[in-house]
Amino acid sequence: MSVIGFIGSVFSPWYRWSGRRNPQNHVCINVATYGPGGRFTMTDRGASALRQTASRFEVGPSMMRWDRDQLVIDINEISSPPLINRIRGQIRVIPSALTQVELPxxxxxxxxxxxxxPRARIEVDIDRPGWQWQGEGYFDANxxxxxxxxxxxxxxxxxxxxxxxxxxxxxxxxxxxxxxxxxxxxxxxxxxxxxxxxxxxxxxxxxxxxxxxxxxxxxxxxxxxxxxxxxxxxxxxxxxxxxxxxxxxxxxxxxxxxxxxxxxxxxxxxxxxxxxxxxxxx
Structure with a gap:
């Protein structure tokens, strides 16, 4: 699975049509799951859905937050057509280490x-049968x-x-x-x-x-x-x-x-x- 948080949702047509004047008015936590029964969620939300602190990024019903040395992602989203369902759950990302690297x-x-x-362990707990697992993960940003x-x-x-x-x-x-x-x-x-x-x-x-x-x-x-x-x-x-x-x-x-x-x-x-x-x- 993949989870991407956006401020200024670069792939949103609504952000493009707005003239990209206000990134905070086009925010999103995109969730995609893969394999049998996979889902895709990417709701472009307005500025009223955004709350931020140094350790927390909240967009409407979903959020990313640091809990000591773990990144905790709580999701509560509706998937896009043709498979429209609510997806609720939590993902924990446990880095083996954090880097100071930036590449222009x-x-x-x-x-x-x-x-x-670049290397982490993830723990996934989604409210569907069989959508609970642990594995290899990573965390980066652009x-x-x-x-x-x-x-x-x-x-x-x-x-x-x-x-x-x-x-x-x-x-x-x-x-x-x-x-x-x-x-x-x-x-x-x-x-x-x-x-x-x-x-x-x-x-x-x-x-x-x-x-x-x-x-x-x-x-x-x-x-x-x-x-x-x-x-x-x-x-x-x-x-x-x-x-x-x-x-x-x-x-x-x-x-x-x-x-x-x-x-x-x-x-x-x-x-x-x-x-x-x-x-x-x-």
Whole structure:
């Protein structure tokens, strides 16, 4: 599963149509579950639904909060069509360590990637039979002062657990034609170092024919092991690759921002991303 908190919901058509003038008026806690019976929730909420402190991010009925050394996520959301259901539960993210790493994605630092906890344990307790489990997790964030589609045409990102930590790849094509290509290796206690980039390797296109590529040892062909999320401009999947001779499976994302810029896409997104302007905490 994945959970993303937004202030200024970058993939919301409502935020785009508003002129992006007030990020706090377009907030969201997006929840997606994968596998049989998977659900997707992404409600764009107004400023009245937002409450924040240094350790708490609350959006309407859901919240993220630090409880000592754990990130606790309480969710109470309604999934989008065609499978409309309420999803309630709690996820605990227990980092093995927190990093101090920040990676500027543009020369002027208008976009920054912040991998807070590249490796963590998660505990999931959702109010459905069989939706209680523990496993491998991570926690990161992206910050930006401009729309993604203003500065980027395409990007891929991947995070792969290794025996001693995790390795992340960030590849992007900026609209000015320049390229971002970065690999960072994280240790179990949070230490980070830039590492040599393996060659790019092509993956098959997604269901919406989004181009995909990742990094792998020379001659190895990565493969998708689980389809997670497919949209006309975005895909997320579990992918098996090979790094330093070892096969590893991690989460991979590809984002086609040329497609996302299309005005014809926004009404389609509005079906999956409903708008709720007002909220009362009672």
């Amino acid at each position: 994605l543009t020369e002027d630092s208008a976009h920054i990637w912040r991998p807070f906890a 910050f930006g002062t401009r729309a993604l589609e203003e500065d980027f045409s395409y990007w891929t990102w991947g995070r792969f657990p290794t025996g001693s930590g995790a390795t992340c790849f960030y590849d992007a094509t900026r609209r000015d034609g320049s390229e971002l290509a970065t690999a960072v290796r994280f240790g179990a206690t949070g230490e980070a170092q830039a590492t040599a980039l393996p060659p790019k390797a092509r993956l098959g296109r997604s269901l919406w024919a989004v181009k995909r590529e990742t990094r792998a040892d020379a001659g190895f062909k990565p493969r998708q092991t689980l389809a997670m999320l497919d949209a006309p401009f975005y895909t997320r999947a579990a992918v098996e690759t090979q790094l330093d001779g070892a096969k590893v499976t991690g989460v991979h994302e590809a984002l086609d921002l040329r497609r996302f810029r299309s005005p014809f896409l926004k009404p389609m997104l509005a079906v999956r991303v409903p708008r709720r302007r007002s909220w009362s905490f009672g």
